[in-house]
Amino acid sequence: MAAVSDDILRKGSEGRDRPGDNAGEPSPERWRGLFAALAAGDPEALEALYRVAARRIFGLALWRTGSVEDAGDVVQEVFLRLAQKHRRVARVRDPRSWLLGLAHHVAVDVARGRTRRAAEPLDDVPFLRAPEEDGARAIDAQRASALLAELPPAQRDAIYLRHFAECTFAAIGDITGVPTFTAASRYRLGIERLRRLLEDKR
Amino acid sequence: MRDDADKVEELLSMLRPPEPAGGLETRVLRGAREALAREAGRDIWTRIWESRPLRVAWGISVSVLVICNVALGGLRAGRRGPAMPPAGSTREGNGELTAIAVQPPLDEDARPLIGRASGLPASGAPPAGGAPAKTRGKENAS
Numbered sequence: 001m002a003a004v005s006d007d008i009l010r011k012g013s014e015g016r017d018r019p020g021d022n023a024g025e026p027s028p029e030r031w032r033g034l035f036a037a038l039a040a041g042d043p044e045a046l047e048a049l050y051r052v053a054a055r056r057i058f059g060l061a062l063w064r065t066g067s068v069e070d071a072g073d074v075v076q077e078v079f080l081r082l083a084q085k086h087r088r089v090a091r092v093r094d095p096r097s098w099l100l101g102l103a104h105h106v107a108v109d110v111a112r113g114r115t116r117r118a119a120e121p122l123d124d125v126p127f128l129r130a131p132e133e134d135g136a137r138a139i140d141a142q143r144a145s146a147l148l149a150e151l152p153p154a155q156r157d158a159i160y161l162r163h164f165a166e167c168t169f170a171a172i173g174d175i176t177g178v179p180t181f182t183a184a185s186r187y188r189l190g191i192e193r194l195r196r197l198l199e200d201k202r
Numbered sequence: 203m204r205d206d207a208d209k210v211e212e213l214l215s216m217l218r219p220p221e222p223a224g225g226l227e228t229r230v231l232r233g234a235r236e237a238l239a240r241e242a243g244r245d246i247w248t249r250i251w252e253s254r255p256l257r258v259a260w261g262i263s264v265s266v267l268v269i270c271n272v273a274l275g276g277l278r279a280g281r282r283g284p285a286m287p288p289a290g291s292t293r294e295g296n297g298e299l300t301a302i303a304v305q306p307p308l309d310e311d312a313r314p315l316i317g318r319a320s321g322l323p324a325s326g327a328p329p330a331g332g333a334p335a336k337t338r339g340k341e342n343a344s
Contacts, residue, residue: 041238041242043235043238043239046234046235046238047231050227050230050231050234054222054226054227054230055219055221055222058219058220058221058222058226059219059220062219062220063219068220071222072223072226072229075222075226075230076229076230076233079230079231079233079234080233080234080237083233083234083235083237083238083241084237084241086238086241087241126220127219128214128217128218128219128220129217129218129219129220130216130217130218131216131217131218137216137217140213140216140217141217144213144214144217159214160219163211163214163215164218164219191210191211194210195209195210198209198210198213
């Protein structure tokens with residue numbers, strides 16, 4: 001068990017199955033292996049899962065809650081629940097979607113619970129950043145973040161999951177708890193609105 | 203229009219969501235490890251005792267049993283009152299049972315000494331053409 005687990009954990013952060021933003025994303029088999037190791041009570045599996053999933057969970061939570069603080073709390077809560085439910089995770093068929101679904105659920109709860117922040121503007125929330133220290137890109141990131149702040153959270157979720165977690169519309173539907181066509185239409189409406197906002201700001 | 207949508211997608215593809223803060227990993231993993239150790243230390247009975255779904259299931263089962271008990275008790279009480287038919291009517295109503303229970307007479311013309319078929323009035327019943335029971339009662343009293 002230990003040897004298998006070590007192999008899975010090592011591969012967990014090495015496996016690069018898709019190019020682009022999903023670099024470092026383990027394959028479905030590796031996800032299942034990580035969940036199996038966690039179900040067996042291996043604490044190292046938590047660390048490996050953090051390495052492969054925390055960034056996505058944090059991003060999704062940030063786009064939903066509009067607060068860096070809350071996004072951090074969401075990541076903490078997700079891993080806490082993961083540890084508490086560790087015996088049941090071995091039965092999960094699609095661990096990646098399941099984890100993002102849990103993160104979405106927790107983020108919605110956190111956003112609902114902190115209603116006092118709802119009235120605060122999201123203009124300064126860094127939804128996006130430039131990949132490297134590039135002045136022009138940094139301005140683009142700032143501008144894109146300001147545009148994203150004007151979208152409803154459900155549309156932001158769909159755009160995030162499609163663009164940055166590379167989910168299919170079916171997976172987005174599973175994660176956010178809506179039918180596939182609703183997920184697709186939220187994405188389309190979000191992109192359409194961003195386009196109009198971009199035109200208006202010119 | 204399509205070009206504009208492509209521009210939006212291009213803009214998104216050039217940028218990345220921010221990373222979680224460095225200190226978050228330590229905080230998250232410490233909490234998760236503690237929860238994992240706590241969870242692993244609990245035996246099956248503690249887990250069953252503390253399981254919320256099981257408690258809910260237990261509560262629902264008890265409620266259903268109580269409701270069924272009350273409903274069935276009410277149903278039984280409702281049936282018991284007026285619906286009990288007299289034994290005689292049951293016997294008369296079921297011809298097959300009566301035929302089994304009543305022995306056929308050896309002599310076709312013979313009449314029983316007592317009962318309805320005897321031609322004599324049944325005990326307590328007024329004889330044909332006799333005085334009504336009320337009058338007889340008075341006679342007995344005198």
